[in-house]
Amino acid sequence: MQTTMRHRQEDLYQARDVEGTTDTGPSAIVAEGLTRTFGDAVTAVDGLDLTIRRGEIYGLLGPNGAGKSTTVKMLCTLLAPTGGRATVAGFDIASRPQQVRLHIGVALQDVALDPKQTGLELLRLQGQLYGLSRREIEQRLVELRALVDLGDALERRIETYSGGMRRRLDLAAALVHNPEVLFLDEPTTGLDPISRASVWQEVQRLNDDLGMTILLTTQYLEEADELADRVGIVDNGRLVAQGTPNELKRRVGTDVVVARIEGDPDAAQRALQGVYGVAAVESRDHELTISVDEGSSAIGPVAIALHDASIQVRDLTLRTPTLDDVFLELTGAHFDAEEDRS
Amino acid sequence: MSTAQVTFDITPRTAPDVARARPAGVIHDVVAIAGRSLRAVPRDLEAIVPPVFIAFFFFIVNIGTLENLTQNNIAGFDYTAFEMATAVLLGVTGVSRAQALVIDVQNGYFDRLLLTPVRRSAILIGHMVADVAVSATLCVPIIGLAFALGIDFHAGVLGVLMFIVIAALWSLAFAGFGYAIALKTGNPAAVNSSFLLFFPFLFLTSSYVPRGQLSGWLDTVAGWNPVTYLLEGMRSLALTGWRWDDLGKAALALLVVFLVSFSLCFAALRARVNQR
Numbered sequence: 001m002q003t004t005m006r007h008r009q010e011d012l013y014q015a016r017d018v019e020g021t022t023d024t025g026p027s028a029i030v031a032e033g034l035t036r037t038f039g040d041a042v043t044a045v046d047g048l049d050l051t052i053r054r055g056e057i058y059g060l061l062g063p064n065g066a067g068k069s070t071t072v073k074m075l076c077t078l079l080a081p082t083g084g085r086a087t088v089a090g091f092d093i094a095s096r097p098q099q100v101r102l103h104i105g106v107a108l109q110d111v112a113l114d115p116k117q118t119g120l121e122l123l124r125l126q127g128q129l130y131g132l133s134r135r136e137i138e139q140r141l142v143e144l145r146a147l148v149d150l151g152d153a154l155e156r157r158i159e160t161y162s163g164g165m166r167r168r169l170d171l172a173a174a175l176v177h178n179p180e181v182l183f184l185d186e187p188t189t190g191l192d193p194i195s196r197a198s199v200w201q202e203v204q205r206l207n208d209d210l211g212m213t214i215l216l217t218t219q220y221l222e223e224a225d226e227l228a229d230r231v232g233i234v235d236n237g238r239l240v241a242q243g244t245p246n247e248l249k250r251r252v253g254t255d256v257v258v259a260r261i262e263g264d265p266d267a268a269q270r271a272l273q274g275v276y277g278v279a280a281v282e283s284r285d286h287e288l289t290i291s292v293d294e295g296s297s298a299i300g301p302v303a304i305a306l307h308d309a310s311i312q313v314r315d316l317t318l319r320t321p322t323l324d325d326v327f328l329e330l331t332g333a334h335f336d337a338e339e340d341r342s
Numbered sequence: 343m344s345t346a347q348v349t350f351d352i353t354p355r356t357a358p359d360v361a362r363a364r365p366a367g368v369i370h371d372v373v374a375i376a377g378r379s380l381r382a383v384p385r386d387l388e389a390i391v392p393p394v395f396i397a398f399f400f401f402i403v404n405i406g407t408l409e410n411l412t413q414n415n416i417a418g419f420d421y422t423a424f425e426m427a428t429a430v431l432l433g434v435t436g437v438s439r440a441q442a443l444v445i446d447v448q449n450g451y452f453d454r455l456l457l458t459p460v461r462r463s464a465i466l467i468g469h470m471v472a473d474v475a476v477s478a479t480l481c482v483p484i485i486g487l488a489f490a491l492g493i494d495f496h497a498g499v500l501g502v503l504m505f506i507v508i509a510a511l512w513s514l515a516f517a518g519f520g521y522a523i524a525l526k527t528g529n530p531a532a533v534n535s536s537f538l539l540f541f542p543f544l545f546l547t548s549s550y551v552p553r554g555q556l557s558g559w560l561d562t563v564a565g566w567n568p569v570t571y572l573l574e575g576m577r578s579l580a581l582t583g584w585r586w587d588d589l590g591k592a593a594l595a596l597l598v599v600f601l602v603s604f605s606l607c608f609a610a611l612r613a614r615v616n617q618r
Contacts, residue, residue: 076457077456077457078453078456078457080616098365098459101457101458101459102363102364102365102459103363104457106457108450108453108454110450111450112449112450112451112453112454113449113450113451113454114378114446114449114451115449116382116385116386116442117378117381117382121378121381125374125377125378126458127361128366128370128374129366129371129374129455129458129459129460130363130364130366130458130459131363131364131365131366131367131370131459132361132363136361137361139361140361157385173454176361177361177362177363178360178361178362178363179363
């Protein structure tokens with residue numbers, strides 16, 4: 001089943017006039033210099049280059065205001081680019097938006113539901129608008145019931161749903177027509193941990209079973225780490241790095257030593273220059289994030305160097321790198337700090 | 343020597359049918375959107391009940407106030423039949439799903455619709471089809487009241503149907519202004535303010551007395567008000583039968599309002615969709 005479905009996706013790409021191709025075959029999403037400005041002052045997306053292979057889960061990671069949602073809105077034809085070009089499912093977003101819409105499913109950051117309809121009515125209407133037959137719609141409703149796990153609430157008006165129920169229904173609405181490419185714009189924001197885990201599981205299943213290409217934006221580092229085959233880090237509308245989560249983390253080094261100190265962080269940074277095994281040092285307030293090649297060998301020399309410089313160390317922690325460390329190295333700011341700033 | 347026979351199953355194996363999106367066709371799109379709008383009507387009765395109440399109220403009060411005055415001064419005049427057209431227009435003017443549309447814009451559901459392959463114009467037309475159905479339905483109790491009060495509808499059953507069609511089309515033409523404001527502003531308060539247009543259209547005209555009884559500036563303004571000709575066309579059906587010159591003027595007046603309001607609302611739709 002899994003193989004057959006994946007082949008079916010490939011056939012679909014090969015059967016059409018595919019515009020987005022790479023040397024590895026047709027790509028689900030290709031963006032070249034994609035730009036969106038608002039007026040003269042705001043450049044939300046600034047020359048974004050992106051290639052997402054079919055069947056891939058790609059995580060677009062960045063703080064609020066980084067340009068993730070604007071990118072998604074352009075790729076799903078809600079917003080016209082002011083520069084560059086992009087293809088989705090092989091179709092140009094500017095010249096063939098109708099074809100793009102037929103092949104994508106979208107769950108935007110804010111759930112987009114009609115509170116006066118029941119869940120079933122909303123899903124049926126979605127099916128109708130995607131041209132599904134009555135039989136296909138009823139079949140999909142059976143399948144989606146299991147996904148949304150709303151039980152009898154599907155017969156109730158959406159205005160009675162909790163936030164988590166609305167989020168799940170919104171996801172189901174994006175999936176009614178079995179899209180080839182699924183855009184999920186911060187799909188778990190506002191969800192409780194159990195609902196979040198359930199969405200993660202479903203995203204993984206859609207990708208594994210149906211070969212669905214998924215572009216996921218998130219501001220949760222662990223979400224990108226958990227789900228994405230590759231992660232693109234966006235800052236100020238630009239893609240500053242991309243790769244698998246492990247590749248990105250390896251940029252920082254094998255390990256990270258975090259030192260909380262008292263005293264002058266600049267002096268501490270100077271003291272660590274040239275210390276054995278230290279690849280890079282970033283500081284924020286009184287916390288030093290020290291990238292090292294081999295943590296167990298480097299932690300001793302780090303402690304000694306700080307001591308010799310009369311820097312009082314409150315605690316010293318050795319851990320493996322996280323995507324936050326990657327973000328820190330690339331942008332000079334912690335992920336949460338960026339979020340606060342925005 | 344033994345032979346072994348090997349059979350191959352050459353039945354084509356296909357994956358289970360997977361529902362895939364395809365263009366649905368404009369009529370299908372309009373019917374789907376209109377169906378959603380109509381389903382919402384009984385859940386949104388507060389948008390329907392007040393106009394009908396206003397229509398009934400003014401119908402009864404105006405008859406009580408002006409029936410004797412007009413009938414005593416104009417030989418053979420049937421004030422109830424005359425006033426029925428005003429009551430119907432009071433009931434259907436401003437009845438539209440524009441408020442629902444602006445809420446769709448606000449809560450993001452409009453974007454959800456734009457993400458589907460539905461034709462953009464079908465989103466608007468679907469709402470309008472529902473408006474016509476609702477307006478036509480609202481005419482029925484008001485006309486029913488008029489019959490209960492003893493009017494004689496000269497144009498017969500077909501005339502009643504034409505009367506309802508004109509009223510529903512007027513409702514649609516007027517609704518265009520509400521949709522234009524809804525799409526232009528995305529602001530429910532602004533849509534509510536479109537109700538202000540109701541007053542000049544329905545009161546600076548021959549709402550309560552025949553055109554010949556108007557004088558001075560009001561007569562001049564009424565001459566420019568398309569609703570004057572609409573009322574005269576509708577009244578002609580009730581009071582005298584099929585008078586094509588009156589009906590022709592009513593159709594022309596409708597056309598003028600349609601052209602203005604629909605130009606505005608489809609321009610607003612294009613602007614809202616294109617900025618995206």
